[in-house]
Amino acid sequence: PNKGYGSDRSTKFINPSGFKHFPVNNVQDLYMLLMQNRKYAGVIAHTVGAKSRKAIVRKAHELDVRLVNGNAKLRKLE
DSSP, rough: OOSSOSSOOGGGBBOOOOOOEEEEGGGGGGGGGGGTTTTTTEEETTTTHHHHHHHHHHHHHHHOOOOOTTTTTTOOHH
C-alpha cells in the first residue's frame, strides 16, 4: 500500500460530531464513559434488545452520557 491516504492522527477514529465511538452492551458499560464523556460517545450494539436498550438510554440520560444511536429501534408510543 502507498503512504499518504490515511487519516490525520489527531482526527483518526473521530466521527463528525467530534466524539470517538465506544460500544455499549449493557447499563454497566455506561459507567466507563463517566470520566470520558467529552471524548467518547456510546454506541448501543445491534444485538441489544428493546428492554435493555430502553434502560441504557434512560441511564445515559441520567449520567449525561451521549449516545450516537440512542433513539434507534425504540418505539415512540407505549
